[in-house]
Amino acid sequence: MKKVEAIIKPFKLDEVKEALQEIGLQGITVIEAKGFGRQKGHTELYRGAEYVVDFLPKVKIEVVLPDETVDAAIEAIRKAAQTGRIGDGKIFVTNVEEVIRIRTGETGADAV
Amino acid sequence: MKKVEAIIKPFKLDEVKEALQEIGLQGITVIEAKGFGRQKGHTELYRGAEYVVDFLPKVKIEVVLPDETVDAAIEAIRKAAQTGRIGDGKIFVTNVEEVIRIRTGETGADAV
């Protein structure tokens, strides 16, 4: 199992969610975040206004999925989240050793 | 060291916290989240009202602990978080390579 985490622009959440559902993924967790990348000190556009990039609002999504769906998930997120402008975000992949579905007690691939 | 993450129903936080303390765990981090699992498009009960499951409020807890306490932690969380209804949540276990307690500089098992 892997966890695919992505930090994206908040207004892209719906498109990313739909892109993940189109490839058959059913579970997603979303957390509000703020952050910055390389443009600290420069300006970035957010909701039509320019901000000096210190902390900008971002959304973090987390999707735990079987290993063989990681590449499709990355591709789906990238396509949906990309605007071509700075601040589009990052995707991080980590290993997940165990998954448990609380209601049923199922584990592993059956639990995602 | 391992990190046990759980996405649970918000009203279950106190019970889960107490269940973890009963098995001797002292540290916990809690983050507000929203998400959905397999019932997207169906309805789920939240605070007595029915919602079409798109994003529902959830709470994410993170507990970093020694390897030998992982199974007890999973069991404690599962028992405390379970209602038997859909939406009860997921538990994810990941590896943690290093832990540092900032005040004392301790590392590893002494730091958790």
Added chain:
Amino acid sequence: MKKVEAIIKPFKLDEVKEALQEIGLQGITVIEAKGFGRQKGHTELYRGAEYVVDFLPKVKIEVVLPDETVDAAIEAIRKAAQTGRIGDGKIFVTNVEEVIRIRTGETGADAV
């Protein structure tokens, strides 16, 4: 690639951010959290007032970085976050298998 996560006192965020920038790190994600460590049931100082430590407001920072910068990042965070009082926080290091910069498609060290 590694992820260095730290749970710190909220008022230390700016100092920690600057300490990370001083060692050349450019990206950071910040999430609001609450939590407790070992002093549950004891009191902790927060903004000049004493609280019985149940859940106290904390900030979680996440920095994904090349392996060779982990030690410098830990040192920078520890120095900046430390007050010497209880509740100073924890640092966790985990492995990151893949990093993708959404705008450019770059991966690995070029993407952080």
